[in-house]
Amino acid sequence: MRYLPQTKKNREAMLEKIGVNSVDDLFKDVPKKAFVKGQVDLPEHMSELQVERTLGNYANQNRPAISGPFFLGAGVYHHHIPSTVDYIIQRSEFLTAYTPYQPEIAQGTLQMIYEYQTMIAQLTGQDIANASLYDGATATAEAVLMAMRLTKRSKVVLATSLNPQYKDVLDTYMWVTENAGYVDDVSEDVAAVIVQTPDFHGNVHGLDEWRKKCDETGAKLIVVVTEILSLGLCPAPTQADIVCGEGQSIGLPMSYGGPHLGFFACREEYLRQIPGRLCGETVDADGKRAFVLTLSTREQHIRREKATSNICTNQGLCALAFTVHMSLLGEDGFKTLSQINHAQAGKLADALAKIDGVKIETENFFNEFVVSLPKDAQEICDALAEKNITAGLVVGEKDLLVAATEMTTESDIEAFASALKDALA
Amino acid sequence: MADAVLKNDGDNISMSNENQPIAVRETRALYQYEPLLWEKEQSDHSGTDWTAPDNFKNRTGQKQRETIGLPQVSEPEVMRHFVRLSSWNYSIDNGFFPLGSCTMKHNPRLNEKLARLPGFANIHPLQRAEDVQGALGLMYELQNWIAELTGLPSVCLTPAAGAHGELAGMMTIKRAHDLNNDTARKYVLVPDSAHGTNPATAVMCGYETRTIVTKETGRIPVEAFKEALYKTDPKGADIAGMMVTNPNTCGLFENDICELADLLHEAGGYFYCDGANFNALVGKIRPGDFGVDVMHLNLHKTFSTPHGGGGPGSGPICVADSLAPYVPSPLIVKESDDSYRLEENGERETSLGRLKGYQGQFGMHVRALSYMMSHGSDGLKRVSEDAVLHANYVLACLQDDYHVPYAGPCMHECLLSDKTQKETGVTTMDIAKTLVEHGMHPMTVYFPLVVNGAMLIEPTETESKENIDRFITVMKSIATDARAGDTAKFHDYPISAPRKRLDEVKAAREPKLRWKETA
Numbered sequence: 016m017r018y019l020p021q022t023k024k025n026r027e028a029m030l031e032k033i034g035v036n037s038v039d040d041l042f043k044d045v046p047k048k049a050f051v052k053g054q055v056d057l058p059e060h061m062s063e064l065q066v067e068r069t070l071g072n073y074a075n076q077n078r079p080a081i082s083g084p085f086f087l088g089a090g091v092y093h094h095h096i097p098s099t100v101d102y103i104i105q106r107s108e109f110l111t112a113y114t115p116y117q118p119e120i121a122q123g124t125l126q127m128i129y130e131y132q133t134m135i136a137q138l139t140g141q142d143i144a145n146a147s148l149y150d151g152a153t154a155t156a157e158a159v160l161m162a163m164r165l166t167k168r169s170k171v172v173l174a175t176s177l178n179p180q181y182k183d184v185l186d187t188y189m190w191v192t193e194n195a196g197y198v199d200d201v202s203e204d205v206a207a208v209i210v211q212t213p214d215f216h217g218n219v220h221g222l223d224e225w226r227k228k229c230d231e232t233g234a235k236l237i238v239v240v241t242e243i244l245s246l247g248l249c250p251a252p253t254q255a256d257i258v259c260g261e262g263q264s265i266g267l268p269m270s271y272g273g274p275h276l277g278f279f280a281c282r283e284e285y286l287r288q289i290p291g292r293l294c295g296e297t298v299d300a301d302g303k304r305a306f307v308l309t310l311s312t313r314e315q316h317i318r319r320e321k322a323t324s325n326i327c328t329n330q331g332l333c334a335l336a337f338t339v340h341m342s343l344l345g346e347d348g349f350k351t352l353s354q355i356n357h358a359q360a361g362k363l364a365d366a367l368a369k370i371d372g373v374k375i376e377t378e379n380f381f382n383e384f385v386v387s388l389p390k391d392a393q394e395i396c397d398a399l400a401e402k403n404i405t406a407g408l409v410v411g412e413k414d415l416l417v418a419a420t421e422m423t424t425e426s427d428i429e430a431f432a433s434a435l436k437d438a439l440a
Numbered sequence: 441m442a443d444a445v446l447k448n449d450g451d452n453i454s455m456s457n458e459n460q461p462i463a464v465r466e467t468r469a470l471y472q473y474e475p476l477l478w479e480k481e482q483s484d485h486s487g488t489d490w491t492a493p494d495n496f497k498n499r500t501g502q503k504q505r506e507t508i509g510l511p512q513v514s515e516p517e518v519m520r521h522f523v524r525l526s527s528w529n530y531s532i533d534n535g536f537f538p539l540g541s542c543t544m545k546h547n548p549r550l551n552e553k554l555a556r557l558p559g560f561a562n563i564h565p566l567q568r569a570e571d572v573q574g575a576l577g578l579m580y581e582l583q584n585w586i587a588e589l590t591g592l593p594s595v596c597l598t599p600a601a602g603a604h605g606e607l608a609g610m611m612t613i614k615r616a617h618d619l620n621n622d623t624a625r626k627y628v629l630v631p632d633s634a635h636g637t638n639p640a641t642a643v644m645c646g647y648e649t650r651t652i653v654t655k656e657t658g659r660i661p662v663e664a665f666k667e668a669l670y671k672t673d674p675k676g677a678d679i680a681g682m683m684v685t686n687p688n689t690c691g692l693f694e695n696d697i698c699e700l701a702d703l704l705h706e707a708g709g710y711f712y713c714d715g716a717n718f719n720a721l722v723g724k725i726r727p728g729d730f731g732v733d734v735m736h737l738n739l740h741k742t743f744s745t746p747h748g749g750g751g752p753g754s755g756p757i758c759v760a761d762s763l764a765p766y767v768p769s770p771l772i773v774k775e776s777d778d779s780y781r782l783e784e785n786g787e788r789e790t791s792l793g794r795l796k797g798y799q800g801q802f803g804m805h806v807r808a809l810s811y812m813m814s815h816g817s818d819g820l821k822r823v824s825e826d827a828v829l830h831a832n833y834v835l836a837c838l839q840d841d842y843h844v845p846y847a848g849p850c851m852h853e854c855l856l857s858d859k860t861q862k863e864t865g866v867t868t869m870d871i872a873k874t875l876v877e878h879g880m881h882p883m884t885v886y887f888p889l890v891v892n893g894a895m896l897i898e899p900t901e902t903e904s905k906e907n908i909d910r911f912i913t914v915m916k917s918i919a920t921d922a923r924a925g926d927t928a929k930f931h932d933y934p935i936s937a938p939r940k941r942l943d944e945v946k947a948a949r950e951p952k953l954r955w956k957e958t959a
Contacts, residue, residue: 016819018546018744018902021826025905029833033849038825041832041849042725044693049729051821055588060816063550070810073581074559076574078567087564090797097488099519101556104748107533108526111547113881114750119937120876123529124749127522130477133954137509143953146750149600152797183785183794187768190793191611191645219500249502261797270555271575272565272798273600274752286951292750297947300932300940303466309947315603315640316887320649325640327603332748339522342477345512348486350505357500358493379501400568408566421490 016060080269083403084427086363088383088418089215089410090151090178090241091272092264095421100266100339104332114292114328118307119299124331125306128294131338138243139258140251141280146292146308147329148277151261152181155209155239156188157279157290157324158257162207162235164288164323169194170204172234174225175214178241201228211239212249216376216416217383219249226254243278245381247353257281266340267333276333287313290324352421356382359419359428366432367417372439376414383418385410390439398438404431471938474524477511478955487515509957528938529749530881536907538834540853540884540896541635541689543719543741548814551745551807560806565798569781575802576780580772582756582809589812589820590718591728592735592758596767598800602716605736605755606641606683608768608795612734612759613681613710614645615766615792622708629668629682629704631660633690633888638683638714647680655890658690658846658855665700669707676707685714686727687851689888691831691896693720701731710734710763718742719827719900720852723820734759739801743808754804765790770799826901827852830908834897837912841919845891852900858893866922868893870930871915873941877933878914 026038035041042050061069080093087093104110108123115121115128128146135144148154155177163169169192173182189195201208208229212220222238229236238252240260252258262276263269281289287310295309315322344352360382364375372389388395392409399406407417419428453460466473498504513521531537537544555561563572583595599605610628617625628642631652639649652668654660669676682704687693694700701711713727713735719742721727727735739745739754747753759767769791770783782799783791815823828851835844835854843859858868872882872895884896899908921927934940 016815016822018548018814019819019822019826020902020904021829022905026826026829029829029905033829033832033836035832035849038829041828041851042693043849044695045725046695046698046730048698049725049727051724051726054817054821055723055726057585057588057817057820058813060819061813063814066550066810066813067554069813070554070578070806071557073574073578074554074557076577077559077563078571079558079562080564081558081562085564087566089566091565093562093564099515103519103522103526105552106523106526108529108531109522109749110552110746111531111533112529112749113532113537113539113542113544113747117530117872117876117882118942119873119934119939120528120530120881121749122938123525123527126474126476126525126528127749129953129955133476133478134510136954149604149752150797153600153604153795178797179785180794180797184796187611187793187795191614193646219502221502245500246505247508248498248505249500250505251508268556268561268803269564270561271563271572271802273796273801274754274803275797286953293951293953295947296952297943299942303939305939305942307942307944307947309944309953310951312948314636316636318640319636320639320643322636322640322643325603325607325637325644326601327637328601328751328753330752331750332746333752335522335749339518341510342513342518342521343487343515344490344510345483345486345488346508346510347512348488348490349508349510351486351490351492352488354493354496355490357498358496361497361499379499381500396568400571405564405567405571 083405084430085405086407086417086419086431087405089408089416090180090261091269092242092418092420093269093422094264096266096268097340097343099343100336103339104336109335110332115308118305122305125294127335127338129296129306131334132294134338134341135278135280138246139280140253141258142283143286144278144280145289146294147334148279148291149330150273150275150277151241152184154259154277154279155181156185158237158259159185159207160188161257161288161290162237165235165285166206166233168204168206170196170198170206172198172201172205172208174208174210175212175220176216177209177211177239178215181239201232201234203232205232205234207235207237209237209239211241213242213245213381213383216385217380218377219379219381222252222254242381244353244356247350248357248381262337266336274330274333276330276337288323291326292329355421356419359421359423360384363417363419363423363428366428367435370432370436370439382420383416386415386417388413388415395438399434402434404434472524474521476955477513477521480513480517483512483514487513487518535880536903536911537881538883538897538899538911539881540898541716542884543898543900545744545900546902547744547746548811551810554810555803555806573780576772578809579805580774580780582805583772585809585812586737586756586758589722590735590758591726592732592760594764594767595756595758596771597756597805598768598796599736599755599757600796600801601751601753602736602738602755603637603641605757606637606714607644608757609712609734609736610641610645611792612763612766613712616710616763617680619790625678625680627679629679631684633688633890634683634685635689635714635716642683658692659694660700662696662699666703669703676709679707679709681710681712683712683714685717687717687720690846691850691853691855692846693851697730716741717852720824722824723817724824728760734763739804739808744811745804745807752801752804754801766792768792768795823901830899830901830903834899834908834912838915841916853896853898855891856895857891861919861922862893864922864925864927866927866930868895871895871918873933874918874930875914876937877935880911880914
């Protein structure tokens with residue numbers, strides 16, 4: 016009961032002040048049948064050490080990425096996180112603050128969000144960005160819903176391979192949206208054209224052709240980026256109407272899929288249709304610059320059933336981790352890190368391509384590509400796992416999606432190539 | 441803000457001169473002025489030591505990116521930047537934070553430590569099941585705890601936050617009606633005291649909301665409920681369900697809840713319970729036993745995962761057997777050999793599908809289970825009892841000074857209004873900002889909407905009596921000064937915070953949402 020400060024004496028004093036005999040008297044409005052008899056059927060409280068041991072046992076049954084060469088990506092990437100990041104996000108004043116509803120005593124969070132919004136807008140080549148969304152998949156779904164509001168249309172074109180997790184989430188959001196559906200061609204019914212780049216299979220795409228089709232039909236061009244680090248090497252998707260995706264690569268651990276960071280940027284003219292929180296600049300009573308959550312007339316707590324989205328919060332602390340890491344990298348560091356990822360992927364591709372029967376299927380890649388194997392990909396994956404190598408994701412009977420990052424060493428690449436050679440022999 | 445950087449000619453300017461750089465003018469003692477990253481001295485090298493690859497070859501098929509515009513600040517200055525920003529924030533670790541319906545309780549650091557174990561932080565969501573048995577086992581265990589605490593046996597952990605849990609819950613209801621070919625149901629009953637997310641969610645799911653007026657008593661009147669239920673169909677056959685927060689946002693338990701649930705179920709609708717206020721019930725009362733079919737929990741409220749300045753949250757849903765087939769995928773499956781795996785895509789055909797990438801906010805699952813195990817069945821019961829005791833104590837102490845719209849006892853939060861003070865020109869906003877001036881976070885203000893000038897106070901169980909008494913003292917002194925007509929000062933507060941009151945109208949009328957280089 017270490018987290019509960021109340022004393023027996025104080026409880027009695029409070030009950031006396033209230034004028035009841037026992038705390039149960041305060042629950043008099045609750046129907047009898049809803050009360051648990053005694054205690055719920057769960058273990059009693061534990062010491063810190065007991066909890067550490069119990070959950071530590073769970074942690075020990077997992078194989079973390081650092082335990083061997085690791086080439087799995089597919090939307091979640093194994094990157095280095097500078098120690099400053101985790102120190103800053105654990106500061107009480109950031110970690111245990113609420114959504115900044117009282118701006119006079121939340122300028123720290125608000126200025127950070129403003130800086131985050133600026134960085135996202137710069138990276139994506141867009142005018143504005145919101146304060147973040149749950150993850151890349153839900154951000155993509157929100158982008159499609161926004162495009163539907165803007166165009167009053169309901170059809171969607173998937174122009175490139177979209178991460179299957181994103182596709183599944185989008186399917187679910189579209190299922191509850193009237194008339195929503197996928198079509199193959201960009202026509203006058205189309206609300207949104209979605210281009211993931213690099214796409215799920217690692218291909219980097221140009222956008223001019225899709226921009227042209229959108230201009231011809233009035234559809235909105237949504238660009239999805241699941242590896243935000245690619246924006247340090249690939250051109251900014253300025254042709255897009257909306258750019259959204261996943262920021263996990265900068266400052267956030269993989270953490271078995273969450274919490275991560277959905278980012279969302281768009282053109283200024285769509286300002287009033289953006290989902291989620293926005294932080295803006297203003298002044299205080301003394302004329303000093305200050306920041307505040309703004310344009311809340313779009314949001315559920317004001318608009319209720321007419322809101323642009325039901326979203327309440329953002330991924331505040333994840334946005335902070337991102338912002339701290341980006342600050343450390345700076346313009347030069349971000350681009351260099353991006354180049355390192357690309358170079359490591361290139362080395363990996365070259366090493367694998369030398370093996371008989373192995374072919375690199377992705378022509379233009381950033382840090383991830385598909386390799387086709389002369390044998391069953393799942394069997395190969397399992398064989399490599401025996402050697403403590405996490406080879407990648409099986410994306411076809413004989414196809415493997417593999418990623419390299421700055422965490423990938425030369426000896427990791429050698430180990431992978433040599434184990435693959437053995438497994439195929 | 442060009443004067444953010446100190447210039448050497450400052451030597452010749454008096455300390456009191458307005459032309460002094462802003463950093464000199466504003467910085468005082470513990471308050472350190474800090475500009476935006478772009479306004480700081482820019483470094484000629486990165487705060488990290490990555491070495492550019494030799495003989496770099498661009499194989500993307502695209503032109504290499506040129507200038508992005510990112511700021512470049514040295515490593516030590518990055519640390520100062522964020523530490524200074526943090527010092528302008530109020531947090532639960534600073535002091536009292538009675539924000540109603542938000543459950544700002546102590547965040548144990550044990551939970552942070554455990555979520556960072558490499559075996560949790562450093563695993564990939566698509567790793568093979570045999571490599572992540574511990575993660576799956578932990579999630580399965582968390583499902584069991586939630587099921588036992590709520591009396592709702594099927595648990596889906598994937599929703600990312602409370603509002604996302606609401607969406608999951610209402611989609612589950614929609615999926616159930618769809619698969620039962622019961623598609624004529626188009627209305628969802630929502631009381632006017634509901635969180636804004638409730639009607640927004642219902643509409644996202646394609647439903648229309650029908651509002652129940654609760655203003656008179658702060659609770660849903662059975663008669664008004666029946667009227668709404670049978671308004672367009674004598675048997676309520678066009679009602680998909682209801683969304684009710686219980687305890688509700690007035691801090692009251694809906695004492696007719698069983699009768700309302702029975703009527704709804706008779707009509708074929710499902711009862712969605714907004715679990716934002718589960719802290720009043722945890723370990724003591726089970727929503728499954730008062731008629732709930734589906735509920736979301738806010739792990740960041742009841743189970744103390746940190747709010748982080750607005751996320752990440754986590755909003756698992758738990759459902760009665762009747763809705764179990766329809767919840768989002770993937771669930772965690774326990775095999776006959778006691779191993780665990782994720783449900784495969786399409787494995788449960790009745791599922792509404794995936795609602796979030798991967799398995800949800802796993803890091804929050806670790807923290808929440810750590811919190812639950814620390815408290816155990818005895819501690820969790822103590823949580824709800826102390827939370828309710830504290831709120832009633834605040835109510836008892838302040839009821840002579842502030843208008844109480846609905847008589848107590850309340851549950852874990854109490855509702856007051858500024859009706860009495862308003863006559864002297866002191867509003868809820870003034871009271872909130874006066875609390876800020878006195879080093880406390882205000883209560884939730886102007887919510888619920890059913891009470892004018894509402895002040896919703898949730899002390900939580902992790903406050904000592906000393907802290908609560910200090911809050912009560914400040915609240916009483918505000919009431920005393922208001923009565924005495926000593927009110928002018930209230931409109932200026934806060935005056936000691938890093939900023940005074942903000943011009944929010946300007947922020948909305950002239951939106952400026954990012955930094956831009958000025959010519």
